[in-house]
Amino acid sequence: MESCVFCQVVEGTAPSSMVYEDEICLAFMDIQPVNPGHVLVVPKLHFEDLSDLPAHIGSHLFQVAQRISLCLLKSQVKCEGINLFLAHGEAAGQEVFHFHLHIIPRFAGDEFGFRFGPNYANLPERRDLDLVAAQITHQLER
Numbered sequence: 001m002e003s004c005v006f007c008q009v010v011e012g013t014a015p016s017s018m019v020y021e022d023e024i025c026l027a028f029m030d031i032q033p034v035n036p037g038h039v040l041v042v043p044k045l046h047f048e049d050l051s052d053l054p055a056h057i058g059s060h061l062f063q064v065a066q067r068i069s070l071c072l073l074k075s076q077v078k079c080e081g082i083n084l085f086l087a088h089g090e091a092a093g094q095e096v097f098h099f100h101l102h103i104i105p106r107f108a109g110d111e112f113g114f115r116f117g118p119n120y121a122n123l124p125e126r127r128d129l130d131l132v133a134a135q136i137t138h139q140l141e142r
Contacts, residue, residue: 006042006098024060027068034112037077037105041065047099050088065101072105079105
């Protein structure tokens with residue numbers, strides 16, 4: 001895809017600071033990092049989001065992310081923990097529509113985090129949890 005910046009990175013026509021490459025994926029530094037050491041793992045083939053991604057490629061990307069995460073923890077990068085983050089769709093914050101997995105180094109006081117809505121502290125009733133679980137299970141059984 002000509003207009004996809006991650007496809008351009010894969011093709012070598014856009015600059016990147018490469019961390020890892022194999023026949024399936026690339027991992028490179030995010031140009032707008034949450035913290036130093038923020039890495040993106042992307043498949044070489046263009047998949048718009050999680051719904052397009054074949055399971056075997058997703059599995060491989062997660063294995064690569066795990067390996068890079070463990071290396072980050074041992075590196076000189078300030079890193080006391082790791083967040084793996086995936087945004088699927090615009091409502092979830094996806095800005096580049098080429099599947100990518102974020103590896104975000106974390107440390108105390110870095111001021112990054114998720115904000116919970118005002119109802120987060122209100123625990124749902126079990127029957128409500130069971131209803132949603134049944135809806136998901138129904139889709140799994142299809």
